[in-house]
Amino acid sequence: MVPGTSMQGSSHFTWRGTAGARVQPRPLWEFTFSHPNGITIDGAIYKSPKIRCDRDYPGRPSSVGCVFPQQHADEWVSGDRASWWGSHVANAQSSGLPVSLHRATTAEVVANRAAACTTAPRPRPTVPGSTEKRECDEYPFASAAEGAASGTGTVRVLNIYTWDGSAYCNMPPTVNQTGEGGWSICLIPASDNRTGGQILNSLYKAFRVIPGDEYSIRIYTNT
Structure with missing residues:
Protein backbone atom coordinates (compact mmCIF):
# COMPACT_ATOMS: atom_id res chain seq x y z
CA MET A 1 0.00 0.00 0.00
CA VAL A 2 1.21 3.49 -0.85
CA PRO A 3 0.61 6.30 1.68
CA GLY A 4 -2.36 8.45 0.72
CA THR A 5 -4.02 5.80 -1.45
CA SER A 6 -6.99 3.54 -0.79
CA MET A 7 -7.82 0.01 -1.83
CA GLN A 8 -11.16 -1.60 -2.51
CA GLY A 9 -12.49 -4.98 -3.55
CA SER A 10 -15.41 -7.33 -3.28
CA SER A 11 -16.18 -10.79 -1.95
CA HIS A 12 -18.89 -13.24 -2.85
CA PHE A 13 -20.53 -16.40 -1.63
CA THR A 14 -22.63 -18.92 -3.52
CA TRP A 15 -25.80 -20.65 -2.37
CA ARG A 16 -27.84 -22.78 -4.74
CA GLY A 17 -30.20 -24.62 -2.42
CA THR A 18 -33.08 -26.86 -3.40
CA ALA A 19 -36.63 -25.98 -4.40
CA GLY A 20 -38.57 -24.77 -1.37
CA ALA A 21 -35.44 -24.26 0.75
CA ARG A 22 -34.58 -21.23 2.88
CA VAL A 23 -31.47 -20.37 4.89
CA GLN A 24 -30.56 -17.35 7.02
CA PRO A 25 -26.77 -16.99 7.06
CA ARG A 26 -24.88 -14.09 8.57
CA PRO A 27 -21.71 -13.62 6.49
CA LEU A 28 -18.58 -12.75 8.43
CA TRP A 29 -15.39 -11.29 6.99
CA GLU A 30 -12.08 -11.35 8.87
CA PHE A 31 -9.35 -9.03 7.63
CA THR A 32 -5.70 -9.63 8.42
CA PHE A 33 -2.78 -7.43 7.42
CA SER A 34 0.95 -8.11 7.24
CA HIS A 35 4.01 -5.89 6.98
CA PRO A 36 7.28 -6.90 5.27
CA ASN A 37 9.30 -5.68 8.28
CA GLY A 38 7.27 -7.74 10.74
CA ILE A 39 5.44 -4.76 12.22
CA THR A 40 2.23 -5.79 14.00
CA ILE A 41 -0.90 -4.42 12.34
CA ASP A 42 -4.35 -4.82 13.85
CA GLY A 43 -6.90 -6.90 11.95
CA ALA A 44 -10.64 -6.41 11.75
CA ILE A 45 -13.80 -8.53 11.76
CA TYR A 46 -17.01 -7.45 10.05
CA LYS A 47 -20.34 -9.19 10.61
CA SER A 48 -22.97 -8.35 8.06
CA PRO A 49 -26.66 -8.11 8.98
CA LYS A 50 -28.50 -11.41 8.74
CA ILE A 51 -29.69 -12.23 5.24
CA ARG A 52 -32.15 -14.77 3.87
CA CYS A 53 -31.52 -16.84 0.78
CA ASP A 54 -34.29 -18.96 -0.67
CA ARG A 55 -35.67 -20.96 -3.54
CA ASP A 56 -39.21 -20.57 -2.29
CA TYR A 57 -40.72 -17.86 -4.50
CA PRO A 58 -44.28 -18.97 -5.41
CA GLY A 59 -44.57 -20.29 -8.94
CA ARG A 60 -40.82 -19.95 -9.64
CA PRO A 61 -39.05 -23.00 -8.18
CA SER A 62 -35.82 -22.24 -10.06
CA SER A 63 -35.60 -18.67 -8.80
CA VAL A 64 -32.82 -18.07 -6.26
CA GLY A 65 -32.44 -14.81 -4.38
CA CYS A 66 -31.24 -13.21 -1.16
CA VAL A 67 -32.73 -10.33 0.81
CA PHE A 68 -32.39 -8.59 4.15
CA PRO A 69 -35.45 -10.02 5.99
CA GLN A 70 -35.45 -7.03 8.35
CA GLN A 71 -36.57 -4.81 5.45
CA HIS A 72 -40.35 -4.48 5.52
CA ALA A 73 -41.89 -4.50 2.03
CA ASP A 74 -43.85 -1.26 2.18
CA GLU A 75 -44.93 0.74 -0.86
CA TRP A 76 -46.94 3.90 -1.43
CA VAL A 77 -48.99 3.76 -4.63
CA SER A 78 -50.66 6.63 -6.45
CA GLY A 79 -54.40 6.21 -6.58
CA HIS A 102 -48.46 -11.45 5.22
CA ARG A 103 -48.06 -13.30 1.96
CA ALA A 104 -50.21 -16.41 1.79
CA THR A 105 -49.25 -19.90 0.79
CA THR A 106 -50.60 -21.34 -2.46
CA ALA A 107 -53.27 -23.28 -0.54
CA GLU A 108 -54.34 -20.14 1.34
CA VAL A 109 -54.63 -18.20 -1.93
CA VAL A 110 -56.95 -20.84 -3.38
CA ALA A 111 -59.09 -20.86 -0.22
CA ASN A 112 -59.26 -17.05 -0.09
CA ARG A 113 -60.42 -16.79 -3.69
CA ALA A 114 -63.09 -19.43 -3.12
CA ALA A 115 -64.46 -17.62 -0.06
CA ALA A 116 -64.13 -13.92 -0.88
CA CYS A 117 -66.82 -13.14 -3.45
CA THR A 118 -69.60 -15.65 -2.82
CA THR A 119 -72.04 -12.84 -1.96
CA ALA A 120 -71.23 -10.68 -4.99
CA PRO A 121 -73.99 -10.59 -7.64
CA ARG A 122 -73.80 -12.68 -10.81
CA PRO A 123 -73.65 -12.11 -13.68
CA ARG A 124 -71.20 -9.31 -13.05
CA PRO A 125 -72.52 -5.92 -14.25
CA THR A 126 -70.75 -3.79 -16.83
CA VAL A 127 -69.24 -0.36 -16.32
CA PRO A 128 -71.79 2.35 -17.25
CA GLY A 129 -71.37 3.48 -20.86
CA SER A 130 -69.00 0.60 -21.63
CA THR A 131 -68.96 -3.10 -22.41
CA GLU A 132 -66.21 -3.68 -19.85
CA LYS A 133 -67.19 -6.11 -17.12
CA ARG A 134 -66.75 -5.45 -13.43
CA GLU A 135 -64.79 -7.95 -11.35
CA CYS A 136 -64.92 -8.69 -7.65
CA ASP A 137 -61.95 -7.16 -5.83
CA GLU A 138 -61.20 -8.18 -2.24
CA TYR A 139 -59.16 -6.69 0.59
CA PRO A 140 -57.16 -8.14 2.29
CA PHE A 141 -55.92 -9.51 -1.01
CA ALA A 142 -56.39 -13.15 -1.93
CA SER A 143 -52.61 -13.47 -1.74
CA ALA A 144 -52.63 -12.38 1.92
CA ALA A 145 -52.76 -14.82 4.83
CA GLU A 146 -55.34 -12.46 6.40
CA GLY A 147 -57.73 -13.01 3.45
CA ALA A 148 -61.32 -14.17 3.37
CA ALA A 149 -60.60 -17.77 4.42
CA SER A 150 -58.59 -16.79 7.50
CA GLY A 151 -61.71 -17.01 9.69
CA THR A 152 -61.26 -13.61 11.34
CA GLY A 153 -64.70 -12.20 10.50
CA THR A 154 -67.33 -11.70 7.83
CA VAL A 155 -67.63 -9.91 4.52
CA ARG A 156 -68.28 -6.18 4.30
CA VAL A 157 -69.26 -3.87 1.45
CA LEU A 158 -68.21 -0.31 2.10
CA ASN A 159 -70.62 2.60 1.84
CA ILE A 160 -68.69 4.38 -0.95
CA TYR A 161 -70.16 6.57 -3.67
CA THR A 162 -68.80 7.93 -6.93
CA TRP A 163 -68.68 11.59 -7.91
CA ASP A 164 -72.19 11.38 -9.41
CA GLY A 165 -73.68 9.80 -6.29
CA SER A 166 -73.98 6.25 -7.63
CA ALA A 167 -72.98 3.29 -5.45
CA TYR A 168 -69.26 2.75 -5.91
CA CYS A 169 -69.09 -0.99 -5.32
CA ASN A 170 -72.33 -1.68 -7.21
CA MET A 171 -73.67 -3.65 -4.24
CA PRO A 172 -75.74 -2.65 -1.21
CA PRO A 173 -73.44 -1.72 1.71
CA THR A 174 -73.37 -4.01 4.73
CA VAL A 175 -74.13 -3.01 8.31
CA ASN A 176 -70.78 -4.08 9.83
CA GLN A 177 -68.19 -1.88 8.14
CA THR A 178 -65.50 -1.40 10.81
CA GLY A 179 -62.93 -3.44 12.70
CA GLU A 180 -59.88 -5.56 11.95
CA GLY A 181 -61.64 -8.85 11.26
CA GLY A 182 -63.19 -9.99 8.00
CA TRP A 183 -62.70 -8.67 4.48
CA SER A 184 -64.11 -6.14 2.04
CA ILE A 185 -65.34 -6.72 -1.50
CA CYS A 186 -66.12 -4.27 -4.28
CA LEU A 187 -67.10 -4.66 -7.94
CA ILE A 188 -64.58 -2.67 -9.96
CA PRO A 189 -63.70 -2.48 -13.69
CA ALA A 190 -61.73 -5.50 -14.88
CA SER A 191 -58.89 -3.28 -16.16
CA ASP A 192 -58.49 -1.68 -12.72
CA ASN A 193 -58.48 -5.09 -11.09
CA ARG A 194 -55.70 -6.28 -13.42
CA THR A 195 -53.64 -3.14 -12.77
CA GLY A 196 -54.03 -3.65 -9.02
CA GLY A 197 -52.77 -7.21 -9.39
CA GLN A 198 -49.76 -5.99 -11.36
CA ILE A 199 -48.94 -3.43 -8.66
CA LEU A 200 -49.07 -6.13 -6.00
CA ASN A 201 -46.95 -8.58 -8.01
CA SER A 202 -44.35 -5.85 -8.65
CA LEU A 203 -44.05 -5.31 -4.90
CA TYR A 204 -43.63 -9.05 -4.32
CA LYS A 205 -40.86 -9.28 -6.91
CA ALA A 206 -39.03 -6.11 -5.86
CA PHE A 207 -38.80 -7.18 -2.22
CA ARG A 208 -38.82 -10.95 -2.91
CA VAL A 209 -41.86 -11.43 -0.68
CA ILE A 210 -42.39 -15.16 -0.04
CA PRO A 211 -45.10 -16.89 2.04
CA GLY A 212 -45.04 -15.64 5.61
CA ASP A 213 -43.30 -12.33 4.78
CA GLU A 214 -44.91 -9.09 5.95
CA TYR A 215 -45.79 -6.38 3.43
CA SER A 216 -48.12 -3.43 2.98
CA ILE A 217 -49.49 -1.23 0.24
CA ARG A 218 -50.71 2.28 1.01
CA ILE A 219 -52.59 4.58 -1.37
CA TYR A 220 -51.95 8.29 -1.77
CA THR A 221 -53.79 10.83 -3.90
CA ASN A 222 -52.15 13.51 -6.03
CA THR A 223 -53.30 16.98 -5.08
Whole structure:
Protein backbone atom coordinates (compact mmCIF):
# COMPACT_ATOMS: atom_id res chain seq x y z
CA MET A 1 0.00 0.00 0.00
CA VAL A 2 1.21 3.49 -0.85
CA PRO A 3 0.61 6.30 1.68
CA GLY A 4 -2.36 8.45 0.72
CA THR A 5 -4.02 5.80 -1.45
CA SER A 6 -6.99 3.54 -0.79
CA MET A 7 -7.82 0.01 -1.83
CA GLN A 8 -11.16 -1.60 -2.51
CA GLY A 9 -12.49 -4.98 -3.55
CA SER A 10 -15.41 -7.33 -3.28
CA SER A 11 -16.18 -10.79 -1.95
CA HIS A 12 -18.89 -13.24 -2.85
CA PHE A 13 -20.53 -16.40 -1.63
CA THR A 14 -22.63 -18.92 -3.52
CA TRP A 15 -25.80 -20.65 -2.37
CA ARG A 16 -27.84 -22.78 -4.74
CA GLY A 17 -30.20 -24.62 -2.42
CA THR A 18 -33.08 -26.86 -3.40
CA ALA A 19 -36.63 -25.98 -4.40
CA GLY A 20 -38.57 -24.77 -1.37
CA ALA A 21 -35.44 -24.26 0.75
CA ARG A 22 -34.58 -21.23 2.88
CA VAL A 23 -31.47 -20.37 4.89
CA GLN A 24 -30.56 -17.35 7.02
CA PRO A 25 -26.77 -16.99 7.06
CA ARG A 26 -24.88 -14.09 8.57
CA PRO A 27 -21.71 -13.62 6.49
CA LEU A 28 -18.58 -12.75 8.43
CA TRP A 29 -15.39 -11.29 6.99
CA GLU A 30 -12.08 -11.35 8.87
CA PHE A 31 -9.35 -9.03 7.63
CA THR A 32 -5.70 -9.63 8.42
CA PHE A 33 -2.78 -7.43 7.42
CA SER A 34 0.95 -8.11 7.24
CA HIS A 35 4.01 -5.89 6.98
CA PRO A 36 7.28 -6.90 5.27
CA ASN A 37 9.30 -5.68 8.28
CA GLY A 38 7.27 -7.74 10.74
CA ILE A 39 5.44 -4.76 12.22
CA THR A 40 2.23 -5.79 14.00
CA ILE A 41 -0.90 -4.42 12.34
CA ASP A 42 -4.35 -4.82 13.85
CA GLY A 43 -6.90 -6.90 11.95
CA ALA A 44 -10.64 -6.41 11.75
CA ILE A 45 -13.80 -8.53 11.76
CA TYR A 46 -17.01 -7.45 10.05
CA LYS A 47 -20.34 -9.19 10.61
CA SER A 48 -22.97 -8.35 8.06
CA PRO A 49 -26.66 -8.11 8.98
CA LYS A 50 -28.50 -11.41 8.74
CA ILE A 51 -29.69 -12.23 5.24
CA ARG A 52 -32.15 -14.77 3.87
CA CYS A 53 -31.52 -16.84 0.78
CA ASP A 54 -34.29 -18.96 -0.67
CA ARG A 55 -35.67 -20.96 -3.54
CA ASP A 56 -39.21 -20.57 -2.29
CA TYR A 57 -40.72 -17.86 -4.50
CA PRO A 58 -44.28 -18.97 -5.41
CA GLY A 59 -44.57 -20.29 -8.94
CA ARG A 60 -40.82 -19.95 -9.64
CA PRO A 61 -39.05 -23.00 -8.18
CA SER A 62 -35.82 -22.24 -10.06
CA SER A 63 -35.60 -18.67 -8.80
CA VAL A 64 -32.82 -18.07 -6.26
CA GLY A 65 -32.44 -14.81 -4.38
CA CYS A 66 -31.24 -13.21 -1.16
CA VAL A 67 -32.73 -10.33 0.81
CA PHE A 68 -32.39 -8.59 4.15
CA PRO A 69 -35.45 -10.02 5.99
CA GLN A 70 -35.45 -7.03 8.35
CA GLN A 71 -36.57 -4.81 5.45
CA HIS A 72 -40.35 -4.48 5.52
CA ALA A 73 -41.89 -4.50 2.03
CA ASP A 74 -43.85 -1.26 2.18
CA GLU A 75 -44.93 0.74 -0.86
CA TRP A 76 -46.94 3.90 -1.43
CA VAL A 77 -48.99 3.76 -4.63
CA SER A 78 -50.66 6.63 -6.45
CA GLY A 79 -54.40 6.21 -6.58
CA ASP A 80 -54.28 7.51 -10.16
CA ARG A 81 -52.72 4.26 -11.38
CA ALA A 82 -55.96 2.33 -10.75
CA SER A 83 -58.50 4.69 -9.24
CA TRP A 84 -61.23 2.16 -8.44
CA TRP A 85 -58.83 -0.41 -7.03
CA GLY A 86 -56.89 2.22 -5.10
CA SER A 87 -60.05 3.73 -3.65
CA HIS A 88 -61.25 0.32 -2.49
CA VAL A 89 -57.90 -0.48 -0.83
CA ALA A 90 -57.73 2.91 0.89
CA ASN A 91 -61.31 2.79 2.15
CA ALA A 92 -60.99 -0.82 3.28
CA GLN A 93 -57.94 0.11 5.34
CA SER A 94 -59.74 3.16 6.73
CA SER A 95 -62.59 0.90 7.85
CA GLY A 96 -60.21 -0.92 10.19
CA LEU A 97 -58.87 -3.74 8.05
CA PRO A 98 -55.12 -4.30 8.56
CA VAL A 99 -52.56 -2.37 6.52
CA SER A 100 -49.74 -4.82 7.29
CA LEU A 101 -50.38 -8.19 5.67
CA HIS A 102 -48.46 -11.45 5.22
CA ARG A 103 -48.06 -13.30 1.96
CA ALA A 104 -50.21 -16.41 1.79
CA THR A 105 -49.25 -19.90 0.79
CA THR A 106 -50.60 -21.34 -2.46
CA ALA A 107 -53.27 -23.28 -0.54
CA GLU A 108 -54.34 -20.14 1.34
CA VAL A 109 -54.63 -18.20 -1.93
CA VAL A 110 -56.95 -20.84 -3.38
CA ALA A 111 -59.09 -20.86 -0.22
CA ASN A 112 -59.26 -17.05 -0.09
CA ARG A 113 -60.42 -16.79 -3.69
CA ALA A 114 -63.09 -19.43 -3.12
CA ALA A 115 -64.46 -17.62 -0.06
CA ALA A 116 -64.13 -13.92 -0.88
CA CYS A 117 -66.82 -13.14 -3.45
CA THR A 118 -69.60 -15.65 -2.82
CA THR A 119 -72.04 -12.84 -1.96
CA ALA A 120 -71.23 -10.68 -4.99
CA PRO A 121 -73.99 -10.59 -7.64
CA ARG A 122 -73.80 -12.68 -10.81
CA PRO A 123 -73.65 -12.11 -13.68
CA ARG A 124 -71.20 -9.31 -13.05
CA PRO A 125 -72.52 -5.92 -14.25
CA THR A 126 -70.75 -3.79 -16.83
CA VAL A 127 -69.24 -0.36 -16.32
CA PRO A 128 -71.79 2.35 -17.25
CA GLY A 129 -71.37 3.48 -20.86
CA SER A 130 -69.00 0.60 -21.63
CA THR A 131 -68.96 -3.10 -22.41
CA GLU A 132 -66.21 -3.68 -19.85
CA LYS A 133 -67.19 -6.11 -17.12
CA ARG A 134 -66.75 -5.45 -13.43
CA GLU A 135 -64.79 -7.95 -11.35
CA CYS A 136 -64.92 -8.69 -7.65
CA ASP A 137 -61.95 -7.16 -5.83
CA GLU A 138 -61.20 -8.18 -2.24
CA TYR A 139 -59.16 -6.69 0.59
CA PRO A 140 -57.16 -8.14 2.29
CA PHE A 141 -55.92 -9.51 -1.01
CA ALA A 142 -56.39 -13.15 -1.93
CA SER A 143 -52.61 -13.47 -1.74
CA ALA A 144 -52.63 -12.38 1.92
CA ALA A 145 -52.76 -14.82 4.83
CA GLU A 146 -55.34 -12.46 6.40
CA GLY A 147 -57.73 -13.01 3.45
CA ALA A 148 -61.32 -14.17 3.37
CA ALA A 149 -60.60 -17.77 4.42
CA SER A 150 -58.59 -16.79 7.50
CA GLY A 151 -61.71 -17.01 9.69
CA THR A 152 -61.26 -13.61 11.34
CA GLY A 153 -64.70 -12.20 10.50
CA THR A 154 -67.33 -11.70 7.83
CA VAL A 155 -67.63 -9.91 4.52
CA ARG A 156 -68.28 -6.18 4.30
CA VAL A 157 -69.26 -3.87 1.45
CA LEU A 158 -68.21 -0.31 2.10
CA ASN A 159 -70.62 2.60 1.84
CA ILE A 160 -68.69 4.38 -0.95
CA TYR A 161 -70.16 6.57 -3.67
CA THR A 162 -68.80 7.93 -6.93
CA TRP A 163 -68.68 11.59 -7.91
CA ASP A 164 -72.19 11.38 -9.41
CA GLY A 165 -73.68 9.80 -6.29
CA SER A 166 -73.98 6.25 -7.63
CA ALA A 167 -72.98 3.29 -5.45
CA TYR A 168 -69.26 2.75 -5.91
CA CYS A 169 -69.09 -0.99 -5.32
CA ASN A 170 -72.33 -1.68 -7.21
CA MET A 171 -73.67 -3.65 -4.24
CA PRO A 172 -75.74 -2.65 -1.21
CA PRO A 173 -73.44 -1.72 1.71
CA THR A 174 -73.37 -4.01 4.73
CA VAL A 175 -74.13 -3.01 8.31
CA ASN A 176 -70.78 -4.08 9.83
CA GLN A 177 -68.19 -1.88 8.14
CA THR A 178 -65.50 -1.40 10.81
CA GLY A 179 -62.93 -3.44 12.70
CA GLU A 180 -59.88 -5.56 11.95
CA GLY A 181 -61.64 -8.85 11.26
CA GLY A 182 -63.19 -9.99 8.00
CA TRP A 183 -62.70 -8.67 4.48
CA SER A 184 -64.11 -6.14 2.04
CA ILE A 185 -65.34 -6.72 -1.50
CA CYS A 186 -66.12 -4.27 -4.28
CA LEU A 187 -67.10 -4.66 -7.94
CA ILE A 188 -64.58 -2.67 -9.96
CA PRO A 189 -63.70 -2.48 -13.69
CA ALA A 190 -61.73 -5.50 -14.88
CA SER A 191 -58.89 -3.28 -16.16
CA ASP A 192 -58.49 -1.68 -12.72
CA ASN A 193 -58.48 -5.09 -11.09
CA ARG A 194 -55.70 -6.28 -13.42
CA THR A 195 -53.64 -3.14 -12.77
CA GLY A 196 -54.03 -3.65 -9.02
CA GLY A 197 -52.77 -7.21 -9.39
CA GLN A 198 -49.76 -5.99 -11.36
CA ILE A 199 -48.94 -3.43 -8.66
CA LEU A 200 -49.07 -6.13 -6.00
CA ASN A 201 -46.95 -8.58 -8.01
CA SER A 202 -44.35 -5.85 -8.65
CA LEU A 203 -44.05 -5.31 -4.90
CA TYR A 204 -43.63 -9.05 -4.32
CA LYS A 205 -40.86 -9.28 -6.91
CA ALA A 206 -39.03 -6.11 -5.86
CA PHE A 207 -38.80 -7.18 -2.22
CA ARG A 208 -38.82 -10.95 -2.91
CA VAL A 209 -41.86 -11.43 -0.68
CA ILE A 210 -42.39 -15.16 -0.04
CA PRO A 211 -45.10 -16.89 2.04
CA GLY A 212 -45.04 -15.64 5.61
CA ASP A 213 -43.30 -12.33 4.78
CA GLU A 214 -44.91 -9.09 5.95
CA TYR A 215 -45.79 -6.38 3.43
CA SER A 216 -48.12 -3.43 2.98
CA ILE A 217 -49.49 -1.23 0.24
CA ARG A 218 -50.71 2.28 1.01
CA ILE A 219 -52.59 4.58 -1.37
CA TYR A 220 -51.95 8.29 -1.77
CA THR A 221 -53.79 10.83 -3.90
CA ASN A 222 -52.15 13.51 -6.03
CA THR A 223 -53.30 16.98 -5.08
